[in-house]
Amino acid sequence: MEGRPRRSALYMPGSNTRALEKAKAIPADALIFDLEDAVAPDAKIQAREQVCAAVKEGGYGGREVVIRVNALETPWGAQDIIAACEAAPDAILVPKVIHSGDIISAAKLLQSVHAPEKVRLWAMMETPMAILNARTIAATAVYKDNRLSCLVMGTNDLIKESRARALHDRFAVVPWLAMTLVAARAYKLDIIDGVYNDFRDEVGLRDECERGRILGMDGKTLIHPSQVGPCNEIFSPTQEEVDWSRQVIDAFGQPENEKKGVIVVDGHMVERLHFAMAQRTVAIAEQIRQMEKACG
Incomplete structure (x- = not known):
């Protein structure tokens, strides 16, 4: 395993230049600059340019910088990856992964543009098919050229597609988390839990972080800077x-x-x-x- 802290991974909208600048002062272990869900279709290209410029400029210290691109089958996906490779973040987060071929295709694109060796791939696990294929997706990490280093749970999408109820104990979600975690560990990958939506509810966030850590998660994805502190505290070794x-x-x-x-x-x-x-x-x-x- 890489042995890098990934306690907190904060999503930042790629279309918001102020947020990209503010991220330099947020003590998250990883910053995920989002070109996908957080960006409207007519703002995709501008967001790509802003994010890549910010990554090239740097100033994020020891934080892991990740760009979440659009899916390859969208009009923006391939160009997102090519531009991201030029910007050279620490990782590119591939959304809507459903089978091993999605990682292999992204990896081949990285190879075709001679992406810097440091650029890794992370995979969003956010569909029922992704959970069913978790083992074969994780297994792509066996081949160094595929660059896969981390799985990221997309629990909101999983809840929507499964028609499960989003209860605080995550009764429906835990089996999906556990299945994916075991697949990740089998192939020496890190795995990061999904988001907690009510960013004003610190008690609920702490409870969900504690449960995630007990399960074996390396950290949690976050939607608001206020969530970083509690998350870092709980996922740190005592x-x-x-x-x-x-x-x-x-x-x-x-x-x-x-x-x-x-x-x-x-x-x-x-x-x-x-x-x-x-x-x-x-x-x-x-x-x-x-x-x-x-x-x-």
Whole structure:
């Protein structure tokens, strides 16, 4: 796994130049500049130009910059990807992914324009067919040329297309989240939960973040800057988790334990898999510390 903090991924409308500038001061781990749902058809081209100019200009610090393009089958999709490749964000978010071919097609387009190596692909999982095909979509990550690094849940669209009820306990949504999460982990991908629509309801947001973290999500997509703080707090490793992880790393680092598969740490049986988990926890915590320091 890449081991990069993706606790909060904030959607920003690509047609709003003020929002693109304001994003430079928002402490989200990832900024998703949206050319799709947040932009009216007659503003698509202008939004593309604004977003690509903003990405080229930079100034977003250590935040991960992502451009959500329009679907390839739309009149704007292919040109969105070509322009995004030239701007060189950290990732391009492909919407309406329904099968592995959608990722492969996007990846081939990146290859055809010689996109910088750092540009990754993220996949929006927002249709019933995407959930049914989650394994084969995630499996495209096996091939490096496909550049897939993250799955993003589009829960609003899933609720609409399934005719489920959007209740606060997300009774209908959890199975879709769990299916996609297992597929992501099987192919060493990150996965980010869907949005919480009532941005004035911090209690509800916190509850949904907590449930998402328990399930195994790496973070959550957000629709308002006010949601960033609570989301970052909940998806960050706790000090207790970091301290324990350092203990595990130190223990496996002892000469007598270097070749052991299982050791005892503070009365607990610990395996090599816990060592790998501990390394990731400490790495994420250190990156968060550096990002917070950079943001002042």
